[in-house]
Amino acid sequence: MKIICPKCGNEHNVNLKKINYARFKALCSSCKTAFLVSIDTCPACGNLQLSGQKNCKSCQAPFESFEKLITQEANKEVTREKKNLDKNTESADPIRYKPEFLGSGAEYFRIWIVNLALTILSLGIYAPWAKVRTQQYFYLHSQVAGQPFEYLANPVAILKGYLIVGACLVVYNLTNTINPVIGAILVPVFMVIFPFLMYKSLRFKAHNSAYRNIRFRFLGTLGESYITFLLLPILTPLTLGLALPYGLFRQKYYVMGNFVYGSSKNIFTGQIGKFYLISLMTALIALAAIIPFAIPLHWFAENILPALRKSAQPSQQTTMMLVGAAVIVYFFALFLFSLVQQYYYARTTNYCWSQLNMGGVQFQSTLKARQLIWIRFSNILGIILSLGLFMPWAKVRRTRYLLDNITVITPRNLDKFIAAKEDDESAVGDAAMDYFDFEIGL
């Protein structure tokens, strides 16, 4: 292999096979200049050659100089570290990472529809594999500081969870349709099981989420789960709803305060007062939105509806008018619901992220309620109008917006996290035995 000295331009022959390093310093024998040489392995034929080529010299396969990329990246990191060290470590500028979502709706659509068809054709047995695949797509395309997340769940474990929950739902549904009295008795039974499922599910989710090959963990206890998901919801109606914001606060607290990365400790400094403030604002907004619609609706129900009822043989026209009115009411209710829900979600999510400290790493979330409402409402509309086909794009769109609005703020780079020790009973112990994974809208 020929190496050309960058200074004097003389050519030197080097046997690359004898060199063990990807990068080495060469000394020009003519002008005594030292310079850096890097070699690449051609991924296609495996031959070694100098970096910086566009095509492999032996087999013409195109390749990018990987080593060069690594060097550039490493250099950047070094200068960044130096910059931070130069200033006093305490007052050093924190590094701000913007997470990215690199998935595309079209690509996810194909994955989604193929896996859905396989699920239906296999009578549901393939469902856990489909779940892992679609979930993994979102994890792998979400990156922080250039590294993706990973979803590590075992489909067989998910299948077990599906079968158990599915059996419960079958029992409930059958008894409820055949005999609502027994069905009503079963509701409290499920209310008692629910916190347990929630706890198991959060542990499962955390244990099977990884970043930089380190798993997350969920440290919340079962007792806390019962307080959060059973006791407080029971108290809410008893206090005429006054305990509701507190209950919602405790839910966020339970999830965010206990969802740790490796062996990091979480500090969640959220305050209840803020939740009451947000809840009050949400209630006011809901009220303000309902009134301008409730008045014409009330007028319609008072004046037009009775007249329509009286006519024994309603014409085709009035029937269509009633259906039209029902559709309008339905979409308005939908809009109102997404308005309230998304406003609350934006405000609490922004607040909770700002109050979280995950082993020194802090977060900033800048969700705009208006944007979220628009995304949610247009997504539902799109899904209905496209008979569900828009669903993958809707999910990609929302995920992208959520990730675009989070900033990870860290005093150092993210290299200093350590995985939990294997013998830590609470960490890996029985979490590996869990098998519930639900989508939790918290």
Added chain:
Amino acid sequence: MIIYGTYFDGSSSRPRKVRLKVHEERVECSEHDGKTFYSASLSHCRLTPSLGNSRRFLKLPNGGRWEGDEHAIAVIEKKMAGGRGMHFVHSLEKRWRAALTSFVVLGIAVWLFVDMGIPLMAAKIAVAVPEEILDKVSKQSLTMLDERLFKPSELDSEERENMQDTFTALVKEMGLGERYRLQLRKGGKIGANAFALPSGTIIVTDELIKLAEDDRQIRGVLVHEVAHVQNRHAIRHALQQLGVFALVSISMGDITSITSVATTLPMILVESGYSRDFEREADDAVIRYFSQKSWNSKPFQEILLSLQQASGHSQQPSFLSTHPGIQERIKRLKELEAENSSTRLIF
């Protein structure tokens, strides 16, 4: 073969530049000092399945994770025995044509399930349900209905006896067993109506009896309800509802997402479609009974009309309702009757 990549050892979040020496059956990991710090048999390593254009990793048996560019991954994949795991699924996911085929297949499969699979399975299972269970369930339902909706019948004893006689005669005529019983109640809020419990108990409200002008009208209603029992409609409906629920929750990939708005409407539509099918089946039984007796189906049409007027409800479009629209049912009755009479003419 030597390839370069990023390595995370599984205990620290620090990335390391690691060089992988790929032999026929082993991989050796070394950093830039050239010393091999770990080596493993390739058969113990796992390559994460390809998924869209996502990044792929080589999972090492020590818990480490190595990542190279796509060419490097291709090198490893060639060495690893066979196209493992989700290769087939991935090859489908890459193609738009496969996506389109999936869509068509999905549509056909869902249609087949809803239209044939679920009703067929429900019918099969419904037959196997023992009568003791039906009796128990019906007893409880009747107690519940009595507590919440019905009041004791206020008909005088003559009217009641007349009704019982009609019912006994009907049971004899149709060759029904002892399971079939008639219960009379005052409907109150629900007004003129008739119900069938799976055990064979048929409840008729006072209001309905008063509404009926003659014996044939009552018989039409009774035969309709008896058909519900004979064909086990209640249990079949419950099973079919469950089938739709299972279908939707499986296709949504998540059992909890069942609450979402988008899925409830199609479920309602499908379910009300099912109950309309059952109503039609029961109407068919009425036609059969009437034509056996060489009666015209007019009395049944009349009672349907009076029921509609009595309930005073404006007519819903039929796709939203659990019963087919009265007009639609009457039209159907007339059509069926025309068919029946023509067959009678031929034979």
